[in-house]
Amino acid sequence: MKSKPEISLCDLCGSLCLCGESPSEAIYHRDTEVHRGYTEKIQHFVFTISTLLALAISVHAQPRVTIDHNQEKTATAEFKFMRVPSPARNDAGAKATFRIVDAEVDGNSADISALNDGILPDGEDQARRNFFLNQGTGGGRLLMDLGSEIDVAQVNSYSWHSSSRGPQIYRLWASDGSAANFNLEPKGTIDPAQCGWKSIVIVDTRTDEEDGGQYGVSINDATGSLGKFRYLLFDLYPVEVSDNFGNTFYSEIDVVAKK
Numbered sequence: 001m002k003s004k005p006e007i008s009l010c011d012l013c014g015s016l017c018l019c020g021e022s023p024s025e026a027i028y029h030r031d032t033e034v035h036r037g038y039t040e041k042i043q044h045f046v047f048t049i050s051t052l053l054a055l056a057i058s059v060h061a062q063p064r065v066t067i068d069h070n071q072e073k074t075a076t077a078e079f080k081f082m083r084v085p086s087p088a089r090n091d092a093g094a095k096a097t098f099r100i101v102d103a104e105v106d107g108n109s110a111d112i113s114a115l116n117d118g119i120l121p122d123g124e125d126q127a128r129r130n131f132f133l134n135q136g137t138g139g140g141r142l143l144m145d146l147g148s149e150i151d152v153a154q155v156n157s158y159s160w161h162s163s164s165r166g167p168q169i170y171r172l173w174a175s176d177g178s179a180a181n182f183n184l185e186p187k188g189t190i191d192p193a194q195c196g197w198k199s200i201v202i203v204d205t206r207t208d209e210e211d212g213g214q215y216g217v218s219i220n221d222a223t224g225s226l227g228k229f230r231y232l233l234f235d236l237y238p239v240e241v242s243d244n245f246g247n248t249f250y251s252e253i254d255v256v257a258k259k
């Protein structure tokens with residue numbers, strides 16, 4: 001009596017499956033060659049699809065923004081979040097230099113070095129432990145010089161305020177400084193895209209909920225790298241313009257190098 005051909009799942013996926021020793025190896029019949037050809041076609045198909053998927057992921061990798069918000073009741077001086085890492089003291093941004101390119105600083109704000117001094121506020125309204133722009137001004141532009149080119153894995157920003165100065169809105173630009181027409185400090189009326197800067201992402205943490213609280217933002221990329229850059233440019237925008245107090249209390253900005 002002729003035995004029926006048996007096609008198991010292991011046969012179909014061949015070496016791609018963890019099937020162990022296949023009993024089908026012991027079965028030989030006239031359909032074996034057809035069967036083998038079929039299996040090879042499936043393997044080829046699976047390989048092609050996998051390759052296409054990998055290419056699609058690498059080509060379309062985009063910077064992504066993770067936002068976490070602690071309400072006042074849960075906010076602590078440790079800045080602990082659900083997903084966004086807490087501020088680090090030994091990140092690549094700790095040695096960077098911040099400069100004001102085009103902005104007016106509030107007289108009560110801390111010095112701009114508060115953005116990467118590793119020191120965090122331990123309360124919801126600590127002007128001297130935050131950097132913020134002058135009341136009534138419509139945002140501004142800051143430069144962060146990392147000192148040398150770094151393969152940047154993450155840019156993380158942290159803020160804390162009891163009301164409208166809590167949320168963060170900014171556009172992040174980056175550059176390696178190599179363009180012939182590179183402008184290190186483009187004033188607010190100059191488009192950075194026209195002078196050697198690459199737009200990375202726009203961050204906006206606003207929601208329909210209360211503005212007050214602690215915010216953690218992490219900008220990263222599925223590939224593990226946002227790119228190799230020496231300079232970062234932050235275009236800060238006010239959270240609201242219904243009164244003069246829309247400029248965010250920024251507590252710290254971290255830059256994490258790719259390992």
Ligand SMILES: [Ca+2]
Binds near residue numbers: 116119129251252
């Ligand atoms: Ca700080």
